[in-house]
Amino acid sequence: MAMTENTRGAMFMALAMASFTINDALVKSVTPFLNTGQIMFVRGLMTTVLILFIAKHFGALRPIKTLFRPLVLLRTLSEIAASIMFLTALGQVEFASLSSVMQSLPLVVTLGAALFLREPVGWRRWTAIGVGFLGVLIIIRPGPDGFTVGALLAIASVFATACRDLATRRMYADVPSLTITMFTAIANTLFGALLIAPLGGWQPMEWSVLGHLAIASILVLSGYQTVIFAMRSGEISFVAPFRYTSLLWALLIGVLVFGEKPDVWTLTGAAIVIASGIYTFYRERRRYLMKSAEDS
Numbered sequence: 001m002a003m004t005e006n007t008r009g010a011m012f013m014a015l016a017m018a019s020f021t022i023n024d025a026l027v028k029s030v031t032p033f034l035n036t037g038q039i040m041f042v043r044g045l046m047t048t049v050l051i052l053f054i055a056k057h058f059g060a061l062r063p064i065k066t067l068f069r070p071l072v073l074l075r076t077l078s079e080i081a082a083s084i085m086f087l088t089a090l091g092q093v094e095f096a097s098l099s100s101v102m103q104s105l106p107l108v109v110t111l112g113a114a115l116f117l118r119e120p121v122g123w124r125r126w127t128a129i130g131v132g133f134l135g136v137l138i139i140i141r142p143g144p145d146g147f148t149v150g151a152l153l154a155i156a157s158v159f160a161t162a163c164r165d166l167a168t169r170r171m172y173a174d175v176p177s178l179t180i181t182m183f184t185a186i187a188n189t190l191f192g193a194l195l196i197a198p199l200g201g202w203q204p205m206e207w208s209v210l211g212h213l214a215i216a217s218i219l220v221l222s223g224y225q226t227v228i229f230a231m232r233s234g235e236i237s238f239v240a241p242f243r244y245t246s247l248l249w250a251l252l253i254g255v256l257v258f259g260e261k262p263d264v265w266t267l268t269g270a271a272i273v274i275a276s277g278i279y280t281f282y283r284e285r286r287r288y289l290m291k292s293a294e295d296s
Contacts, residue, residue, distance in 0.1 A: 009234025010242045012226045017246035019223035021099065024090060025253045026216040030209045031091035035199035039087055039213070040192025042205070046217035047224075048185040051178065060178035067183045072175060075167035076187045082160035083188055084195070085153040092150030096262045099250030100139045100270035101154045106240035106277045107132040108162040110284075116166060125283050128276040135272030138265055165240075168231040177232065181224040241281040244274050 027039060034042075055061050066072060089098055107129045114121035140151040171180065196202055205213075230239050247270060254260040 004234075006234035006238045009230045009232075009239040012230035012233060013239050013242035014245045016223045016226035016230060017243055018249055019219045019226065021246045021249040021253065023216045023219035023223060024086075024099075024250075025095065025257060026212045026219070027087065028090050028095055028258070030212050031087075033209055034203050034205070035196065036084060036087045036091075037192045037195025037197075037199045038203060040083060040188050041196060042192075042210070043213045043217045043220060044185055044189030044192050046214055047220050048182070048189050050217065050221050051182045051185050055176075055178045055182050058176075058178060060176040060182070062175070062179045066175060066179060067187075069172065069175070071167050071171055072180065072183060075164050075171070075180065076183050078160050078164035078167060079184045080187055080191050082157050082164060084191070085157040085160060089150045089153040089157060092148065093154060094254065094260050094262075094266075095258050096251050096254035096260050097139060097266050098150075098154050099247055099254075100262075100266055100273065101136055101151070102158060102161075103244055103247055103270060103273045103277070104132055104136050105158050105161055105165075105243055107273070107280060108158055109165050109240050110280050112162050112166045113169075117170070120287070122283065122287075125280050128280045128283070132273045132276030132280075135269045135276060138269030138272065140269075141265060165227075165231055168228055171232065177225060177228040180228055181221070184224060185221075238281070238284075241277050244277065247274070 027043070030039065052061075067076065086098075093101075110119075110121065110125065111129055113119040136155065140148075140154075168180070230242075233239070251262065254262065
């Protein structure tokens with residue numbers, strides 16, 4: 001049986017989430033030793049070298065002027081902003097809690113698709129988006145103890161990542177996925193280098209730290225490519241909900257690796273966010289089927 005575009009996109013998204021989540025865990029393990037800029041630079045440098053070899057092999061190298069095409073530039077800047085905010089939050093927020101907040105991404109993507117891509121969104125899905133954001137508030141629990149800088153950065157990272165995904169969805173057909181990945185990695189590396197001094201300067205690295213970042217760079221490359229394949233393969237409303245598979249990885253890693261014990265509020269909030277996203281997906285699929293029936 002031939003694989004549909006939606007199925008292919010869903011598989012790529014699930015693989016991307018596994019790659020990114022394990023990468024995040026490796027990066028979190030080195031945050032006590034390195035600042036955000038140094039992490040971005042070292043990991044980005046390794047990733048860039050790998051991508052350049054692969055891009056050259058597949059003939060995906062493009063002139064630097066390609067970076068300044070509006071959608072490519074928007075996607076690259078969104079990725080940089082998301083990386084800076086997420087990596088900073090990673091050192092301040094529990095792994096499972098941060099991942100739970102990130103589960104609101106499909107809702108934000110749906111919101112962005114309605115506002116900027118003019119995709120129709122009815123009152124039920126608007127309600128689901130609102131309920132999903134309520135779930136995020138339950139996770140971070142606004143107050144002296146819950147509403148921290150790390151929590152704000154996590155939320156801001158969600159919006160920056162949604163912007164990246166929407167730009168990917170509208171990406172020019174003549175720009176290869178590897179080219180997009182290459183420019184993203186190079187830009188992250190350069191911005192990381194600029195942030196090293198302001199964030200405390202260069203810190204010496206043990207081999208274990210360097211090894212973690214080396215593995216993370218491979219996983220970032222895998223995640224970059226597969227998430228681009230996912231967003232360019234299937235319908236955005238079908239593919240986006242498969243981001244939720246990352247929470248399964250995050251909860252498992254948080255408990256087994258970092259010794260975290262997610263409380264009932266985090267789990268409740270995550271369940272609300274996921275339920276809202278699944279409902280949004282259900283409504284979109286129903287609308288699509290009804291429209292197909294009318295057209296036929």
